[in-house]
Amino acid sequence: MREASGEMRRRTAGWGVTPAGPPQFTPSSELLPGIRDGLPVMLKIARVDEEVRGAALLHWWGGRGAAPVLEREDRAILMVRATGPRDLTAMAASGQDAAATEILVRTARDLHNRPVPTVQDGVVLVPLRDWFRDLLAAAATDDALLQRAAALAEQLLTATTPADVTVLHGDIHHGNVLDFGDHWAAIDPKGLIGHRAFDFANILCNPSEECALDNLEERVAAISRQASLIPQVLANWTVAWCGLSLVWDQGVAVPSWHARTARSVAERLLAMHREP
Incomplete structure (x- = not known):
């Protein structure tokens, strides 16, 4: 040890x-x-x-x-330190996915409900365009899904308005929001800044491949409603996030469940929200 x-x-x-x-x-x-x-x-x-x-x-x-x-x-x-007995991963796997999703959305919204810090606050934030640089650089790939994800990322980043921008946790998922007894709270932020919809994308790909795919349609509807987002906007940011996850997983001999899930979620979202 x-x-x-x-x-x-x-x-x-x-x-x-x-x-x-x-x-x-x-x-x-x-x-x-x-x-x-x-x-x-x-x-x-x-x-x-x-x-x-x-x-x-x-x-x-x-x-x-x-x-x-x-x-x-x-x-x-x-x-x-969080010492509460509740666990969002266990909730999602035991028929309480809707409740777990609501907790994640509420936590993200609590974090978003503050003005952007100033230089004097000593907080350094990474713009989403910088965070997405690996995906944007992969736009010429032969992978059709990555091509679509890169194009969507560019469109979303370009279309982001100041009203959309907030401080982002950057890694909201079931293992990063913990039970503190009388409330839930987030740990391990990445420290990003950009469109608020980005913070909800990772929820749709966790906490397991089965949970993500079995609950995808219901989650898109619930998160869109609870976070006051247009479902298409949430879906597009999620496809972009999935593309970034796949780029980061390139070169791995055996793709992780995260990569498999990202590809499956992105393909299903593109099918669900296919433009006429």
């Missing part, structure tokens, strides 16, 4: 955290569950710049729709 890094040990001591389990390691971060002053907390050390950017955004949200941040310095963040 790997031991906590020196940085993690320093933060644990400096911020008064008592470990409540072993450290966890991912390609992008090091995490340690703990307790501080009787409160469950999670200490996180970012290994990549994307996580640093997300931590700054999480802090800026101030616990409104997102996990509350107690401390942040350099690449380290201390936040309240």
Whole structure:
């Protein structure tokens, strides 16, 4: 078992955290569950710049729709840890997909319900055009679906108006919205800015291939209604998101279920919303 890094040990001591389990390691971060002053907390050390950017955004949200941040310095963040028993993935798989979807939409809308931060807020956000650069660069591909997704992405990005633009979590799905006991809140934002519809696209492709495909039509209708979006707009942004997911998965010997789901969801949405 790997031991906590020196940085993690320093933060644990400096911020008064008592470990409540072993450290966890991912390609992008090091995490340690703990307790501080009787409160469950999670200490996180970012290994990549994307996580640093997300931590700054999480802090800026101030616990409104997102996990509350107690401390942040350099690449380290201390936040309240979710300990509630409810799980959106389990809900979606057990006949409560509509309820899980509503929670995800409500959380995203809570996050969107703030003005864009200023430079003084210290939050760096990535514009969606930059986020989509790999898909836009793949427009000349022989893959018809990627061609369509790239064309849609360009159209959507060009047509975005200032009224559409908001701060985006960038990765809203069933594993990134957690039960904090008396409320649900998001973790692990990407820190993007652009059309608000983008934050709902990933919901349609999760938490499993079966859930995504079995509930696709109902989800499009429900999310469109709950988020006040035109269904075609939601579908188009989702196809663009699926294309980006597929581009990122290129070169993998065995496609992940995420890639399979992205292609299936995109194909079905294009069929559902085919232009006359």
